Amino acid sequence: MADKKGSQLKKIYIPPIIGALMILIGIPLFWSNPAILGNIILLSVVVGIMPYVIIKYLEYERIKSIEEQLPAFMLDLAETQKAGMTLPGALRSVSKTDYGKLTAEIKKMNNQLSWGIPVQEVLDRFAWRMRKSKTINRVVRIIVEAYDSGGDIGRTLQSTAEDIVTINETEKEKVAVMSQHVIVMYAIYFIFVGIIVGLSKTLVPMLQLNIETAAVGGILSFSDPCTICGTSANLFCLPCKVYGILCQMFGLGDGSVCYYRSLFMLMAIVQGIFTGLVAGQIGQGSMTAGVKHSLIMTGLGFSIIMILLHMGVM
16 A cells, blocks of 8 residues: 555656756756747646646546445445345445446455455555545444444444435535536636736727837836836846746737736736636635636636737737
């Protein structure tokens, strides 16, 4: 078990290592070209983080699917117990039934029983594999305690399964109600993107007018906030350097136009990430579930801004 855990940790470290190598190779090769270097850094961050995020989300979905199938498995186990079988025999019997993603775990428990491993240890190992599920760990603890104390396993399994069904139905009702709030979060985000588009539509022409007026000796209040930084290495000027790289990467313009367009784009990305996480917490009670919302919002927001920019709307 420890070796398997170590193997999983090694696999998790592979994408960040690849991402770090991409940065280390890209810096000396493209140091003089910030646009290419910026794209390499962005790609390396995606390579380093995205696989881990996807794995975590798929694992979350798998555990949720197993939890949904758990009551059916327990009820079948209870019926087999009532027929006079021992708990190990009941596990062997129900291992032939299809329980979706739970089937693989049941077959694994059946194999361990065939190797002579005690049923309590088999259940404990199942609980360890499902350690991120509080429901499954509680159920296993109840079954093991009932088995050790010599109680009526069949009745315990049936009552526990009925309780889980009730809890699952309540959770589904909660998700159905909260889905309305998730839709509201999407609406809020796209309204935010619309405001950004509107601000860019009004600000950018004023900035361009400012540049033209300044060229003939006029004075307007709009100017590039990063002008005072110049080549300064001041920490407070770091955002300006980031904005400059973003403008070269995505063709956002230069000067004050670059500053505001980059600022708006970063605002849309940050808003999309955290609004999605909040939507997941509200809708399904887990920030991990919000990863898909973050990806959808951020991807759509970024795409909308880039399309409108290259169409000349912004």
